[in-house]
Amino acid sequence: MYVIKSTPALMLAVAIALMPGMVLHGLQFGPAVWLQVGICLVAALLAELAAAFYRQVGLVKTLADCSWVPTGLLLGLSLAPLTPIYLDLLATIVAINLIKHGAGGMGQNRINPAMGGLMVVALAFPTLLYPAPSAHAPWLAQVDLAQAWQAILRIGPRLHFDAMASATPLANHYQGGFSVHWSVFGYLLGGLALAALRVIRLEIPLMLLASCALTCVALGESWADSLTELLYGGLMLAAFFIATDPVTSPVTFKGRLVYAALIGALIGTVRRFGLYPDGICIAVVLCNLLVVDIDRRMRPAVFGNPPAGR
Amino acid sequence: MQLNAEQSVRPVLSWLKQRVSVRDTQIESWRGGVHLPDQKHLSNRRHIRHAPLPRMLCVPLGWNGREAQPVVVPGQRVLKGQAIASGVGTAVWVHAPTSGIVKRIMPVPVAPGTQMPTCIVIESDGEDEWGMLEPLAREETSIDTLSAFLMQKGLVGLGGAGFPTGLKLKGGDRTIDTLVVNGAECEPFITCDDRLMRERALSVLQGVQVLANTLQVDRVRIGIEDNKPTAIRRMQEACAQIHSNIEVVEIPTRYPAGSLRHLVKALTGRTIPEGALPAAIGVTALNVATAFAVGQAVLEGRPLISRIVTVTGLCERPGNFEVPIGMGVRQLIGLALPQPDARGVHVGGPMMGESLAHRMSVVAKTTSCLIVGARSLLPPRPEPTPCIRCSRCADACPVGLQPMELFRASSNDNRPLLATLKINSCIECGACSYVCPSNIPLRDTFRQQKRAQAKR
Known part of the structure; x- marks a missing residue:
């Protein structure tokens, strides 16, 4: 009935499904992307080891749930490439040690770890981040690994491509205009594969994308602009891989529709009016916090009982 | 050949519907449920066989405290179908499954269950001689x-x-x-x-x-x-x-x-x-x-003195047997020729049933199935890991409960919340435990919780 039957396998399936998007993103914008992902994955592993140590829950047991793998990958993909390594570490510690283990371990956290970690870094240290890669200015593709390491470790001169202030890949539409991210197709492919394997619930990305586009139209953008919005890698990543995190999304079909619609609308609104480009992580975190209430209000009727109150 | 548009779209639509649908499958009548590998081919190919008459039969007098009162004494000869215990109140009468001598009246374990109800032990005389059979007069059918x-x-x-x-x-x-x-x-x-x-x-x-x-x-x-x-x-x-x-x-x-x-x-x-x-x-x-x-x-006029029991699993000749009530479970299993390396016996279905609690158990009126080799066919689930709220359990629940919430409320023993979530509507079917990717024993937890609440 379900192809993927255990929780660690579900986590690894998400990780594998991220691969096509990650590979395409790196092909378009250079190896710095992959370096970033690798650093975050290692950081996630270290954070998980630390948590196992100080929570005394048993190393194998903690690592074996594999939930740190998608967290690390998602952080690596949503933080801008060339982010200083101490910020990578900070984001990972916030995500894994504070948000996840602070709440009591896997399944207990109320907000998505990767988005929480990203939000802290993006809100607190915007000037230390390089702009997100854009198809208009594919400067990042020229950065080789040596330069990337220098930038990440902050040992060389700052690379002079940061005319624009902070922007993470989740916000890279900010420059306006049409720029196709190859990763869109990778995320779409991976996301649909996850839906086919029934790892994620397809209603969340569909509703999220629709709601985001409709919100943009409602706020005065043209249909063409609103729809091309959807072709930025960050939105697709959020729709298929971040908003669909089961731990932090509602448990009923109707609840998921409401939740996804809210995220989509918030992303659209923040993008239209917000000064700050990182709409997605704010939208996701806010809606994560609504999940408990959504679940409580949307409890289905129980067989043989009158419709549920409250 | 013309393919109309609807036909070509239908598979796509049904695929989408399955992905987006709340529940796994839906017929109009009820939601939820699971598809299980049914394993029926193991035992449904052979005709019902009559179990040979065992030498000793231990006939249980009842279950769950509903016990009939013996009307025979050790040493007495009884005929097949003769009443050996009379029902009082809500207990039903009990009859001798074959003719023979009453040996003892003592507690014996039955399958399924962990109780030891009082049983009347009858030594068969091999005659299998029927007593008087009294059908119901058809006129008076109130x-x-x-x-x-x-x-x-x-x-x-x-x-x-x-x-x-x-x-x-x-x-x-x-x-x-x-x-x-x-x-x-x-x-x-x-x-x-x-x-x-x-x-x-x-x-x-x-x-x-x-x-x-x-x-x-x-x-x-x-x-x-x-x-x-x-x-x-x-x-x-x-x-x-x-x-x-x-x-x-x-x-x-x-x-x-x-x-x-x-x-x-x-x-x-x-x-x-x-x-x-x-x-x-x-x-x-x-x-x-x-x-x-x-x-x-x-x-x-035949009283209930035998029933059909499925003996299946790791056996050379699995199938269905017409079994006199009170026959030893081990003897019955022997008729299906269990494989020598088969370990463990499960009573009832794999979802609702339980492991055989006692080797010397006898067949009762509620014994439907014996699965031989349960240790390899129905292995225990691995250690549970934390719930990730995947909500597969909610999709599988045929009564529309939210097992993940119930489990959390059970762990905290939050009784008001358990009542709000309608724990008493749980039919203990085990569909939630079956689909849980974290191997959480959801059904067992709810069953314990319900029993604990009933006791208070």
Whole structure:
């Protein structure tokens, strides 16, 4: 009935499904992307080891749930490439040690770890981040690994491509205009594969994308602009891989529709009016916090009982 | 060849519907449920065999504190079908499964269960000599007469719960308009009802008709899961043969289709309110094997002294056996030639049943199935990991509960929340535990919680 039957396998399936998007993103914008992902994955592993140590829950047991793998990958993909390594570490510690283990371990956290970690870094240290890669200015593709390491470790001169202030890949539409991210197709492919394997619930990305586009139209953008919005890698990543995190999304079909619609609308609104480009992580975190209430209000009727109150 | 647009879109739509749908599968009648590998092929290919008469029989006098009073003393000779214990109150009468000498009256473990009810031990004399058989006089078919008669003939529900059939009939007065007969047999491995319907369809229908005439119902529906096409065909043929208006209804194979409230919903469209009996909505429901036994009792006067038991799993010759009540489980398993390396025995279906608690257990009226080699066929689940709220359990729950929330509330022993979440509506079918990717023993937790609450 379900192809993927255990929780660690579900986590690894998400990780594998991220691969096509990650590979395409790196092909378009250079190896710095992959370096970033690798650093975050290692950081996630270290954070998980630390948590196992100080929570005394048993190393194998903690690592074996594999939930740190998608967290690390998602952080690596949503933080801008060339982010200083101490910020990578900070984001990972916030995500894994504070948000996840602070709440009591896997399944207990109320907000998505990767988005929480990203939000802290993006809100607190915007000037230390390089702009997100854009198809208009594919400067990042020229950065080789040596330069990337220098930038990440902050040992060389700052690379002079940061005319624009902070922007993470989740916000890279900010420059306006049409720029196709190859990763869109990778995320779409991976996301649909996850839906086919029934790892994620397809209603969340569909509703999220629709709601985001409709919100943009409602706020005065043209249909063409609103729809091309959807072709930025960050939105697709959020729709298929971040908003669909089961731990932090509602448990009923109707609840998921409401939740996804809210995220989509918030992303659209923040993008239209917000000064700050990182709409997605704010939208996701806010809606994560609504999940408990959504679940409580949307409890289905129980067989043989009158419709549920409250 | 022209392909119309709808045809080409339909597979895409159904795929999408399945991905986006709330529940795994949906028929109009009820939501949720799971598809299980049914394993019925192991035991449904052979005819029902009569178990040879064992030398010793330990006949249980009742279950759950409902025990009959012995009316025989050790040393006394009894005939087959003779009453050996009289039902008092809600207990049914008990009869000797064969002729022989009463040896002792003592507690013996029965399968399923961990209780040791009082049993009458009879040493068979090998004659298998019938006592007097008294069928019910057909003129007097009032509900009260039939119900008292069935109590005297030892009739209990053979589907699993073992509720006295007489009491069940008495519960419904003249408002009953529908009789639902359960031939769903939705648990994997079990095939005793399947074989019974294939081989004794007419006798089953005779029993159904006795009940229908007495209850004076308008409609009789027999629900059978569509993974038993032969049984469905035989039952339909038998219906046609006797020109009855009994309807044989094919229902989709989806666990737990044979649960009382789900079968009633599927066959009548009516919902049994929580905490109510089917009689509240004008329905009486019983199992096909019970209906067969009713027919045997009413028409031929045979008390309930044997039942069909599936013996399956790692055996050379698995199948169904007509077993005298009180036969040792080990002896019965021996008839199916278990493989030498088979370890562990499971009683009942893999979903609702339990491991055999005691090696010396005997077959009771509620023993439906013995799965040999349970340790490898039904291995224990690995250590549970934390819940990730994937909500597969909520999709699988056939009564629309939210098992992940119930589990959290159970862990915190939050009784008000458990009541809000309707823990008492849980039918303990185990579909949630089956789909849980974190191997959380959801059903077992709810069962314990319900029992603990009932005790308070």
